Amino acid sequence: MELWHTHLLREKVDQSSLLVQGNRACALGALDAGVRFFAGYPITPSSEIMEAMAYELPRVGGVFVQMEDEIASICACIGASLSGRLGMTATSGPGFSLMQEAIGYAIMVEAPLVIVDVMREGPSTGRVSVPSQGDVMQARWGTHGDHPAIVLAASTVADMYRLTMAAVRFSQRFRTPVILLADEMVGHIRESFSPELVGRYRLTSGDFDFTPGYVHPELVREVHPPHVLGSETHPHVTGCTHDETGFPTKDSGESERFLHGLYDKVTNHRDELCLYDVKNEGKGRVCIVAYGSCARSARAAWRLADQEGLPVEVLHLYTLFPLPVEIIQTVARRVEFMLVPELNLGQYAREVRKLAEPWTTVISMGKVGGNLITPREILNEVTRLIGKYESV
Amino acid sequence: MALAIEEFLHTERLPHIWCAGCGIGIVTGAFLRVLVELGLKREETVVVGGVGCSSRAAGYVDVGTMHTIHGRALAFATGIKLARPEFTVLVITGDGDGAAIGGNHLIHACRRNIDLTCILMNNQVYGMTGGQVSPTMELGDRATTAPYGQIEPAFDLCKLVEAAGATFVARGTVAEVRTLQGLIKEGVQHPGFAFIEAVVPCPMEYGKRNAPAGVCGMLDEELARSLPVAEAAGLAPEELEGKIVTGVLRRETGRPEFLRSYAAIVDRAQAEAREQVGREEAG
Numbered sequence: 001m002e003l004w005h006t007h008l009l010r011e012k013v014d015q016s017s018l019l020v021q022g023n024r025a026c027a028l029g030a031l032d033a034g035v036r037f038f039a040g041y042p043i044t045p046s047s048e049i050m051e052a053m054a055y056e057l058p059r060v061g062g063v064f065v066q067m068e069d070e071i072a073s074i075c076a077c078i079g080a081s082l083s084g085r086l087g088m089t090a091t092s093g094p095g096f097s098l099m100q101e102a103i104g105y106a107i108m109v110e111a112p113l114v115i116v117d118v119m120r121e122g123p124s125t126g127r128v129s130v131p132s133q134g135d136v137m138q139a140r141w142g143t144h145g146d147h148p149a150i151v152l153a154a155s156t157v158a159d160m161y162r163l164t165m166a167a168v169r170f171s172q173r174f175r176t177p178v179i180l181l182a183d184e185m186v187g188h189i190r191e192s193f194s195p196e197l198v199g200r201y202r203l204t205s206g207d208f209d210f211t212p213g214y215v216h217p218e219l220v221r222e223v224h225p226p227h228v229l230g231s232e233t234h235p236h237v238t239g240c241t242h243d244e245t246g247f248p249t250k251d252s253g254e255s256e257r258f259l260h261g262l263y264d265k266v267t268n269h270r271d272e273l274c275l276y277d278v279k280n281e282g283k284g285r286v287c288i289v290a291y292g293s294c295a296r297s298a299r300a301a302w303r304l305a306d307q308e309g310l311p312v313e314v315l316h317l318y319t320l321f322p323l324p325v326e327i328i329q330t331v332a333r334r335v336e337f338m339l340v341p342e343l344n345l346g347q348y349a350r351e352v353r354k355l356a357e358p359w360t361t362v363i364s365m366g367k368v369g370g371n372l373i374t375p376r377e378i379l380n381e382v383t384r385l386i387g388k389y390e391s392v
Numbered sequence: 393m394a395l396a397i398e399e400f401l402h403t404e405r406l407p408h409i410w411c412a413g414c415g416i417g418i419v420t421g422a423f424l425r426v427l428v429e430l431g432l433k434r435e436e437t438v439v440v441g442g443v444g445c446s447s448r449a450a451g452y453v454d455v456g457t458m459h460t461i462h463g464r465a466l467a468f469a470t471g472i473k474l475a476r477p478e479f480t481v482l483v484i485t486g487d488g489d490g491a492a493i494g495g496n497h498l499i500h501a502c503r504r505n506i507d508l509t510c511i512l513m514n515n516q517v518y519g520m521t522g523g524q525v526s527p528t529m530e531l532g533d534r535a536t537t538a539p540y541g542q543i544e545p546a547f548d549l550c551k552l553v554e555a556a557g558a559t560f561v562a563r564g565t566v567a568e569v570r571t572l573q574g575l576i577k578e579g580v581q582h583p584g585f586a587f588i589e590a591v592v593p594c595p596m597e598y599g600k601r602n603a604p605a606g607v608c609g610m611l612d613e614e615l616a617r618s619l620p621v622a623e624a625a626g627l628a629p630e631e632l633e634g635k636i637v638t639g640v641l642r643r644e645t646g647r648p649e650f651l652r653s654y655a656a657i658v659d660r661a662q663a664e665a666r667e668q669v670g671r672e673e674a675g
Binding site: 037039058059060061063065067068069071072073075076077078079080081082083084085087101102105229230231232234235236237238239240247 | 402405434435436437438440450451454455456457458459460461464467468469470471472474475476479496497500654657658660661662664665
């Protein structure tokens with residue numbers, strides 16, 4: 001076991017069981033992936049990620065700095081990324097709002113970067129220690145202008161570990177920021193966990209390449225030649241729309257090609273980027289589409305439904321953007337209803353509806369106020385939908 | 393014959409964007425001569441600019457350069473320096489970029505005393521956006537957003553950064569560019585956070601609304617108001633009113649530099665980690 005495990009897994013209960021907090025599992029995933037630069041600013045409910053990094057990074061020769069605000073934090077991360085050390089930061093809603101301009105800059109200069117947003121209730125200060133999924137569309141469209149987005153969502157402590165690693169890998173491969181969404185519950189919950197026991201989508205150190213300016217051979221035609229500050233190429237890096245030299249362009253055709261290129265390098269790789277699980281595949285009349293903490297309730301609701309003989313399947317999404325078009329449409333073709341429980345007023349349900357409505361009826365089940373959606377609430381909705389159908 | 397500074401200049405990017413009479417090109421020239429004098433390596437030198445007329449200078453310098461977002465150049469530079477401490481990292485900013493939107497990053501970079509050099513070109517106006525009021529504009533001056541005159545007092549940036557903990561603080565003017573060049577050079581060589589304020593005329597957006605109009609008048613006035621720090625030492629505050637005190641205003645080497653302190657932390661943490669592993673293996 002590596003050095004940092006001993007500290008992060010200190011919350012031992014007994015020899016056979018290790019309880020780890022979601023935020024700490026996130027830090028652990030980052031360290032195991034090879035992240036060696038973290039800049040952040042304190043904010044509940046994400047601070048434990050930064051605290052773990054503050055302790056662990058010096059122990060492995062990495063860099064940790066607490067900056068003066070979230071804007072400075074993300075800018076420092078981008079500076080580090082462009083100098084050959086992939087940067088990571090973690091925050092919550094108010095800090096995530098402050099970071100938006102710099103996220104656009106990172107997209108524009110194609111800097112690999114990982115941003116974790118442990119969501120709390122908003123808008124504004126909202127309520128700091130209650131779960132919410134209110135930042136989903138901000139993660140997609142928070143920065144101005146047309147841009148691609150890679151957004152992942154964690155449901156469990158194990159997800160915090162493996163999806164942080166996936167975020168590092170995606171950002172490295174596609175040279176763009178990757179946003180990992182968690183919510184207060186996922187960030188703060190303690191669950192039995194061990195890196196060795198993480199199942200599907202687990203990555204290991206061999207999946208990463210931190211060579212400055214690294215571009216995977218499969219992607220050289222889509223990802224622009226990376227600019228590494230301080231290399232022999234001594235490049236110019238700018239947030240202005242630029243051509244291959246790195247300098248701003250005033251040519252409309254060039255701008256159009258550049259902006260399409262940023263989009264295409266992400267959307268052309270949905271197969272690789274879209275992570276999900278389907279439970280009870282092909283056997284449901286209702287499909288519960290869920291992510292984050294709601295996916296836990298969705299899975300539990302499916303088990304309850306099974307006991308009652310209700311035909312339910314679950315589509316558990318780990319990737320929210322780029323949109324998992326294929327799986328949503330595949331499921332839409334075979335079920336009568338798609339039910340989307342989420343801790344907001346229907347943000348992702350609208351996305352599902354856009355993709356699924358030619359084939360099925362999409363029902364939004366949004367909830368705000370700080371309480372989780374219970375399996376029973378989901379089951380009641382499923383029963384209502386199926387009952388309504390029978391009575392027609 | 394090519395000039396020595398052309399080694400560090402993107403000549404293919406010329407002509408530059410600055411207006412006739414603007415002082416930014418003169419400061420940039422001084423800056424380039426410092427790079428030549430110090431024999432800095434292109435692949436180990438990074439220049440970071442924010443957004444604004446002054447920040448655009450970064451794009452003409454042929455080293456690793458970054459044109460970033462408004463106000464945040466120092467935050468980006470901090471990340472670069474932390475990731476690659478062996479680099480010489482310089483920041484070029486202006487009064488709006490560095491002292492208004494970027495003011496928070498400026499004071500914290502000073503407090504941290506991280507080994508960066510920040511050259512802030514103070515032309516007392518937002519030039520690129522068309523002449524709006526800046527935090528260094530003096531009382532009564534006119535701008536498009538202060539059509540009846542500025543009613544807020546100006547920042548004295550050197551006093552601000554000194555109070556915030558910068559360990560090298562200097563001020564020079566375009567009118568005395570050789571002196572300014574020397575100050576920039578000293579700043580780059582200083583092992584800690586170095587701040588150089590370059591007083592720059594903006595005849596286009598400042599000069600057209602305020603006296604004296606025209607670049608010659610502005611430079612004459614700059615010279616007349618300049619006072620070397622040694623001569624200013626004995627003067628009372630009222631005698632210094634309206635003066636531009638030039639030279640090295642502060643130089644301190646005792647204060648810990650951030651990267652060195654951080655390196656010591658890494659050594660300590662790694663030693664502790666090794667000990668811990670040793671104990672666990674033995675136990």
